[in-house]
Amino acid sequence: MAAVHGDAHGHGHDDHHPSGIMRWVTTTNHKDIGTMYLWFSFAMFLVGGTLAMGIRAELYQPGIQILEPELFNQFTTLHGLIMVFGAIMPAFVGFANWQVPLMIGAPDMAFARMNNWSFWLLPVAATLLVGSFFVPGGAAAGGWTFYPPLSTQGGLGVDLMIFAVHILGASSIMGSINIITTILNMRAPGMTLMKMPMFVWTWLITAYLLVLVMPVLAGVVTMLLTDRHFGTSFFNAAGGGDPVMFQHIFWFFGHPEVYIMILPSFGIVSEVIPTFSRKPLFGYSSMVYATASIAILSCVVWAHHMFTAGMPTVGQLFFMYATMLIAVPTGVKVFNWTATMWRGSMTFETPMLFAIGFIFLFVIGGFSGVICAIVPIDIQVQDTYYVIAHFHYVLVSGSLFALFAGAYYWIPKWTGRMYNETLGKWHFWLSMFFFNMTFFVQHFLGLAGMPRRIPDYNLQFADFNMISSLGAFGFGLTQLLFLYIMINCIRSGEKAPQLPWDGATTLEWTHLPTPAPYHSFENPPIVK
Amino acid sequence: MSQESGHYYVPAPSAYPIIGSTALLCMTSGAALTFNKIEIGYGLLAIGFAILIYMLFGWFGTVARESESGKFNQQVDLSFRWGMSWFIFTEVMFFCAFFGALFYMRNLSIPWLAEESSVLGNSFWSSYDGTWPTAGPGVHEQFTPMGAWGLPAFNTMLLLLSGVTCTLEHHALKENRRDGLKKWLLATIFLGALFIGCQAYEYIHAYNDLNLKMTTGAYGSTFFMLTGFHGFHVTVGAIMLTVIYFRSLAGHFTPEHHFGFEGVAWYWHFVDVVWLGLFIFVYLM
Amino acid sequence: MRSKLVATLAGVLALAMYSSMAVGSKYNLPEPQSIIARETYDMHIWVMWICLVIFIGVFGVMFYSVLKHRKSLGYKAANFHHSTTVEIIWTVIPCIILVVMAFPATKTVIAMKDTSSPDMTIKATGYQWMWGYDYLQGEGEGISFFSKLSTPRAQVQNKEPKGENYLLEVDNRVVVPVGKKVRIILTANDVLHAWWVPALGIKQDAIPGFIRDTWFTADAPGIYRGQCAELCGKDHGFMPIVVEVMEADEYTKWVAAQLSASAVKTSMHVENK
Numbered sequence A: 001m002a003a004v005h006g007d008a009h010g011h012g013h014d015d016h017h018p019s020g021i022m023r024w025v026t027t028t029n030h031k032d033i034g035t036m037y038l039w040f041s042f043a044m045f046l047v048g049g050t051l052a053m054g055i056r057a058e059l060y061q062p063g064i065q066i067l068e069p070e071l072f073n074q075f076t077t078l079h080g081l082i083m084v085f086g087a088i089m090p091a092f093v094g095f096a097n098w099q100v101p102l103m104i105g106a107p108d109m110a111f112a113r114m115n116n117w118s119f120w121l122l123p124v125a126a127t128l129l130v131g132s133f134f135v136p137g138g139a140a141a142g143g144w145t146f147y148p149p150l151s152t153q154g155g156l157g158v159d160l161m162i163f164a165v166h167i168l169g170a171s172s173i174m175g176s177i178n179i180i181t182t183i184l185n186m187r188a189p190g191m192t193l194m195k196m197p198m199f200v201w202t203w204l205i206t207a208y209l210l211v212l213v214m215p216v217l218a219g220v221v222t223m224l225l226t227d228r229h230f231g232t233s234f235f236n237a238a239g240g241g242d243p244v245m246f247q248h249i250f251w252f253f254g255h256p257e258v259y260i261m262i263l264p265s266f267g268i269v270s271e272v273i274p275t276f277s278r279k280p281l282f283g284y285s286s287m288v289y290a291t292a293s294i295a296i297l298s299c300v301v302w303a304h305h306m307f308t309a310g311m312p313t314v315g316q317l318f319f320m321y322a323t324m325l326i327a328v329p330t331g332v333k334v335f336n337w338t339a340t341m342w343r344g345s346m347t348f349e350t351p352m353l354f355a356i357g358f359i360f361l362f363v364i365g366g367f368s369g370v371i372c373a374i375v376p377i378d379i380q381v382q383d384t385y386y387v388i389a390h391f392h393y394v395l396v397s398g399s400l401f402a403l404f405a406g407a408y409y410w411i412p413k414w415t416g417r418m419y420n421e422t423l424g425k426w427h428f429w430l431s432m433f434f435f436n437m438t439f440f441v442q443h444f445l446g447l448a449g450m451p452r453r454i455p456d457y458n459l460q461f462a463d464f465n466m467i468s469s470l471g472a473f474g475f476g477l478t479q480l481l482f483l484y485i486m487i488n489c490i491r492s493g494e495k496a497p498q499l500p501w502d503g504a505t506t507l508e509w510t511h512l513p514t515p516a517p518y519h520s521f522e523n524p525p526i527v528k
Numbered sequence B: 001m002s003q004e005s006g007h008y009y010v011p012a013p014s015a016y017p018i019i020g021s022t023a024l025l026c027m028t029s030g031a032a033l034t035f036n037k038i039e040i041g042y043g044l045l046a047i048g049f050a051i052l053i054y055m056l057f058g059w060f061g062t063v064a065r066e067s068e069s070g071k072f073n074q075q076v077d078l079s080f081r082w083g084m085s086w087f088i089f090t091e092v093m094f095f096c097a098f099f100g101a102l103f104y105m106r107n108l109s110i111p112w113l114a115e116e117s118s119v120l121g122n123s124f125w126s127s128y129d130g131t132w133p134t135a136g137p138g139v140h141e142q143f144t145p146m147g148a149w150g151l152p153a154f155n156t157m158l159l160l161l162s163g164v165t166c167t168l169e170h171h172a173l174k175e176n177r178r179d180g181l182k183k184w185l186l187a188t189i190f191l192g193a194l195f196i197g198c199q200a201y202e203y204i205h206a207y208n209d210l211n212l213k214m215t216t217g218a219y220g221s222t223f224f225m226l227t228g229f230h231g232f233h234v235t236v237g238a239i240m241l242t243v244i245y246f247r248s249l250a251g252h253f254t255p256e257h258h259f260g261f262e263g264v265a266w267y268w269h270f271v272d273v274v275w276l277g278l279f280i281f282v283y284l285m
Numbered sequence C: 001m002r003s004k005l006v007a008t009l010a011g012v013l014a015l016a017m018y019s020s021m022a023v024g025s026k027y028n029l030p031e032p033q034s035i036i037a038r039e040t041y042d043m044h045i046w047v048m049w050i051c052l053v054i055f056i057g058v059f060g061v062m063f064y065s066v067l068k069h070r071k072s073l074g075y076k077a078a079n080f081h082h083s084t085t086v087e088i089i090w091t092v093i094p095c096i097i098l099v100v101m102a103f104p105a106t107k108t109v110i111a112m113k114d115t116s117s118p119d120m121t122i123k124a125t126g127y128q129w130m131w132g133y134d135y136l137q138g139e140g141e142g143i144s145f146f147s148k149l150s151t152p153r154a155q156v157q158n159k160e161p162k163g164e165n166y167l168l169e170v171d172n173r174v175v176v177p178v179g180k181k182v183r184i185i186l187t188a189n190d191v192l193h194a195w196w197v198p199a200l201g202i203k204q205d206a207i208p209g210f211i212r213d214t215w216f217t218a219d220a221p222g223i224y225r226g227q228c229a230e231l232c233g234k235d236h237g238f239m240p241i242v243v244e245v246m247e248a249d250e251y252t253k254w255v256a257a258q259l260s261a262s263a264v265k266t267s268m269h270v271e272n273k
């Protein structure tokens, strides 16, 4: 297993590759494309984060200071859209591009040219989204969920957003078809499904969710578009339609979407925890089943976002029970991670810190999720800062922290250099501190009755909002530290040893040199 | 399974994706501007469309050349099969959204709206009974729904027949009867084109004679959305068949190796099946 | 060292969670003023306790492991990676816990959906950006008015000091009698809005073209404030809801005053024509 086959011989591939910028524009190499995905998503994270800073600055004190209400709503809407579709999802696809071929012993992605297109659609969508701030009437302001009839009212910005969503959907669909095909068809000999690393499994299941729900999102925004411009009545009661129907179709996409953003993080964490515990992942097969159960259940719980929209009693109860049930497979994952750590021989490098931080904070977010799932309580907290706190716990300290863990974990493999461990630890502890400062108090705000999506609030909410804003500024600045660490690592990091983490056992560590060569596994490894 | 993955074909760098992205940028911003009555929109839309056509020709041309020069081994072929299957699955889900809307309106929102006339203090929809087909409680134009047994039934027959010819041409290919292949392909394309023609005629009829429009509330919205997107898919399918036809004239495809052909055939059958759903739920019920 | 930090953090979080249960503080739901609100309040506390116990259990084990099973202490890794028994146990126990949570919730859901036989019915209509109220049935039938934010714009723009009920005050309050079952019928005129009064435990979206309903019975006289809870455009943050609950006799007086005032208004209206 320990033998390292480098692919020193550059065969097959014609070497007159374009250079300079055209290399990146035309590339079909999964590593190049992965890198572009990762940089793009980080850039979008900065854009989305800057919008969040705007929101937090306005909410720093009661009264309207810097953002007029319309602009505030545009900030909130675009913050949500850019973070979800521009930052978190592409970042995971970036990881899939880099890691899936390496972890299953494939030479590249199954459809390398289409892979390039899935990436290069993203800048188009980003242009439409960011550009919409500068058109007459401004950007969409109906929330990232763009419920009609409010979103039927907006102007050009809403249409640009609709098209951006179409394009993002196309990109995700192409990306996920590529991932499914790669995983099903390009595994090295001996790499049976039940031998695949957890990260690959979670992405396979995520990709299935994507092909299931992205087209539905495309459908619903198309109906919104025709309602806006061609006089159809899908979401208009006068014509027999129903605004609530939009919510049903949207959340049929939207709820699986949130698991699309968390399952790959589960995968990353399931790689990191065993490595740094120097012990195999506990309950591998139950992890696979749990992931699949989460995915399946996630398709039948969507209406928990609509408890206040009014539903028949049986509907409320069904969606409450189904939603609560998701705690069971998710719990299995948490318990398995704990059991993996139990009696391991742990060290706490930055990836491990972020992974443990992930579990700790994600569980808090999961608990607040279960609390939201209980209908009477949800009636109280729906559309308040409690929900904002819930989903930032699962998205920021969930998805984002796992992404950080993965980035620190694999950067030696990608660049052949080590990041600065001391700074990495600072990044973790500062993030941990400021994150909780920002979002923990939002639970209290929500319980006490502060609605979300408002630019101004009653004085009773002033002190917590101030704490939250200060925390947010700290958290934002801390992320610049991450940027610095990564650039520093790429440009002048110490040379990484062949196996920087002695507990790592997956193919990319055992069968490839560090850094991974531009073309890897052109001859598939044999997996025993 | 992966014996040959050492030779898995990874294409050389290509500019087509970025050209496609440029096309979509022009088309989407152009469409958005057009919808908001800003003049330059049309121009952008047209430019984008032209670039898209260029990209499609170039890209698919390249793939066809790669295929014919034997670059795709068994494993690559299997990849195409997985890819096409899941692509068709996403198309199915796309239609599910519209079918879902249809079922929701017919079975939930319209009955609710009708019930509401009896709720205390209700100031709207006072005498609405909610029987399908309906344009909804607030749209007071009269219209005639599209009957199932005229043109739509004929269209059903056309598509079913085209499914048969499509299978015949596949058999011909597998048995290496090139003439049969071309003949049946042409027949399929002809049936598809005829279908599109009938559909266009049906739309004109709906607008001119039945007063059935996109703006005709629930019925009009779902009718035109579903049949419209289906018609669009038939058009795309027919274009793909045409491409396949010219490729078989050029001698492409062998009895063993013809996924380009098969993918299109799958697509055509998918379009067929969607139509059956449409015929039942939009026209018949 | 670091693990101590982690443990302290866990302690702080647990404390924060605990303090959030202190009744009537600003860390929790507002003081409940109706049966449903009270049941919800208690349910929330109960669920929080369960979550806290699980939390301490899981992270107790994890942080024990983090503290003891580390390489720097020379701990050698074990090699177990599977146990069906354990997997079954930790699948079944959460299921049981969930049933325990779902049981009271189900009872409350059924109660909160029961809007039958109200003592009075009020229709609330959401507008961009104010509420319209029509008393449809019961004492006060026929009263109808709009209710708008009454906080001066100057306070919002920081040109004047902000009052105690900043953004939570309206020109016309919804007035209801204490101890009576009030059914609220909801609809909207333009976009979605939501009618939310936390102390009374109700929140319901108002949907244009459709009708939704909900109910409450206020326990005690007082003024209860809430806000629109569904994004409805620019002034979504500026369309509060204020419910004033009165003793029965006071309420009767209020109704009389309203009805005669509106009679005067209508007659003036007629004369002007």
Ligand code: HEA
Residues within 6 Å of the ligand: A145, A258, A259, A261, A262, A304, A305, A323, A324, A326, A327, A328, A330, A331, A332, A334, A362, A363, A364, A365, A366, A367, A368, A369, A370, A372, A373, A374, A378, A381, A382, A383, A387, A390, A391, A394, A395, A398, A399, C054, C058, C094, C095, C097, C098
């Ligand atoms: C990564 C994203 C992510 C994840 C993973 C989750 C996970 C969960 N979410 Fe969350 N959610 C969002 C993102 C996410 N959510 C977003 C973005 C919104 C708002 C959208 C908007 O309106 O803008 C939202 C909103 C939201 C709502 C609607 C709130 C409202 O608007 O009123 C609800 C209600 O049920 C909910 C529930 C849940 C539940 C039950 C889980 C569960 O999956 C959690 C399961 C995990 C655990 C429970 C912890 C671990 C388990 C154990 C240790 C076992 C033992 C536990 C028990 C027995 C309880 N979420």
Ligand code: HEA
Residues within 6 Å of the ligand: A045, A046, A047, A048, A049, A050, A052, A053, A055, A056, A076, A077, A079, A080, A081, A083, A084, A088, A142, A143, A144, A145, A388, A392, A395, A396, A400, A438, A452, A453, A454, A472, A473, A474, A475, A476, A477, A479, A480
């Ligand atoms: C998917 C992921 C995601 C992520 C990562 C984040 C990250 C953050 N979010 Fe996000 N948020 C959402 C998804 C996400 N959010 C969604 C879906 C909504 C709902 C939208 C809706 O209601 O429609 C929402 C809504 C939302 C609100 C409620 C807005 C409202 O209701 O009006 C708030 C308020 O505090 C908030 C804050 C933050 C903060 C402070 C961060 C921070 O973590 C961001 C930190 C990052 C940076 C700051 C960037 C890096 C630094 C710089 C660029 C340098 C400049 C720095 C300074 C000036 C200090 N978010």
Ligand code: CUA
Residues within 6 Å of the ligand: C126, C127, C129, C192, C193, C194, C228, C229, C230, C231, C232, C233, C235, C236, C237, C239
């Ligand atoms: Cu009305 Cu928000």
Ligand SMILES: [Cu+2]
Residues within 6 Å of the ligand: A254, A255, A258, A302, A304, A305
């Ligand atoms: Cu959800």
